[in-house]
Amino acid sequence: MTISQFYPTINSVTQIRACTRDDQTGSKTVSGRPKASPQLNRWSRARAIRSGHKLDRSSPRTQPLEPNPPAPQLSLPVDPHDAVNFDAADVRTVKSIYMVSDGTGWTAEHCVSAALGQFDYCLVDRGCPVSTHLFSGIDDMEKLLEITKQAAKEGALLVYTLADPSLASAAKQACKLWVVPSTDVLGPITEAIASHLGVSPSGLPRGASGVPLSDDYFRRIEAIEFTIKQDDGASPQNLAKADIILTGVSRTGKTPLSIYLAQKGYRVANVPIVLGLEMPRTLCRVDPSKVFGLTINPVVLQNIRKSRAKTMGLSSDSMSNYWEMDYVREELEFAGRLFAQNPLWPVIDVTGKAIEETAAVVLRLYHDRKAKCIMPRISKRY
Numbered sequence: 001m002t003i004s005q006f007y008p009t010i011n012s013v014t015q016i017r018a019c020t021r022d023d024q025t026g027s028k029t030v031s032g033r034p035k036a037s038p039q040l041n042r043w044s045r046a047r048a049i050r051s052g053h054k055l056d057r058s059s060p061r062t063q064p065l066e067p068n069p070p071a072p073q074l075s076l077p078v079d080p081h082d083a084v085n086f087d088a089a090d091v092r093t094v095k096s097i098y099m100v101s102d103g104t105g106w107t108a109e110h111c112v113s114a115a116l117g118q119f120d121y122c123l124v125d126r127g128c129p130v131s132t133h134l135f136s137g138i139d140d141m142e143k144l145l146e147i148t149k150q151a152a153k154e155g156a157l158l159v160y161t162l163a164d165p166s167l168a169s170a171a172k173q174a175c176k177l178w179v180v181p182s183t184d185v186l187g188p189i190t191e192a193i194a195s196h197l198g199v200s201p202s203g204l205p206r207g208a209s210g211v212p213l214s215d216d217y218f219r220r221i222e223a224i225e226f227t228i229k230q231d232d233g234a235s236p237q238n239l240a241k242a243d244i245i246l247t248g249v250s251r252t253g254k255t256p257l258s259i260y261l262a263q264k265g266y267r268v269a270n271v272p273i274v275l276g277l278e279m280p281r282t283l284c285r286v287d288p289s290k291v292f293g294l295t296i297n298p299v300v301l302q303n304i305r306k307s308r309a310k311t312m313g314l315s316s317d318s319m320s321n322y323w324e325m326d327y328v329r330e331e332l333e334f335a336g337r338l339f340a341q342n343p344l345w346p347v348i349d350v351t352g353k354a355i356e357e358t359a360a361v362v363l364r365l366y367h368d369r370k371a372k373c374i375m376p377r378i379s380k381r382y
Contacts, residue, residue, distance in 0.1 A: 096156035103205030105136035227262035230269035236280035248294030288344035
């Protein structure tokens, strides 16, 4: 069996035409030195490694332990003496993690990804390189045993989310038989909930309950369609229909953050702030609790804009002063004054933050407001 690995012209006008009549603050939103972001760099590199990028395997950290002899008398539909050969050539420097699911594998994949996040320091330093393999839709015993046997040959960890009790039991016994380290992600929590509710689980994988296209599914699809149509200030007349509105200068991550939130079922619109251009009037009329401002360190923003222009093959002439530091600072100050005029808009500094981290802040504030939590009536930075 072959085991395969599974795994984007501006005018320099300083007058603000925003949601308030006068600019009385003139405060600067961004100042000082750029924030160093070694944690983000380390996180990004580790995430790339976990996603299957080729690793430097020249310096192994430790050698795998020798397997113990197979445990006898386990009632599996295989011959207990069906030995697995552990040749020295089969032992790999890179540690493998097999994720097995009888559904989509989403739960196993995200649990493993979250857990590996605790070992970013080791992954980046190449002290403990890891490769992950997702096997989804494993719904028969033969496939499950074949994968388990291969995991034994590679010395892999087997993480499984099997809703079918017979498959989960078979995985547990096979791992014990062939001495494969394993973790049942779904079983313990399912048993705990079943005990708490006093009912038995269905034993069906996600999407196999007879109603694969649920209301939640259609809600997420609708949110994604809405968000795409509202990208970069398009259709401002629909801002009132959005659950969340993001605003900030160019390259503060509005679009990827919008799409990420849309995949969670939130209708998101993003409105760019451009130096000297008037903001949509509809933005002034929407519920301010929906609006979130994004800001970033000017040096970091300048580097992002330079990289973006280089990727697109644009010359300095064609982009005017788009990435010049004076212009970047002026545009961020322009946005800062707009935020100060609208103190109910939380301002989130995205410098050094991953999309998931920024999204977590947005959703926390969004749900706090929906729950009528007390919020200060001043612009606050996060």
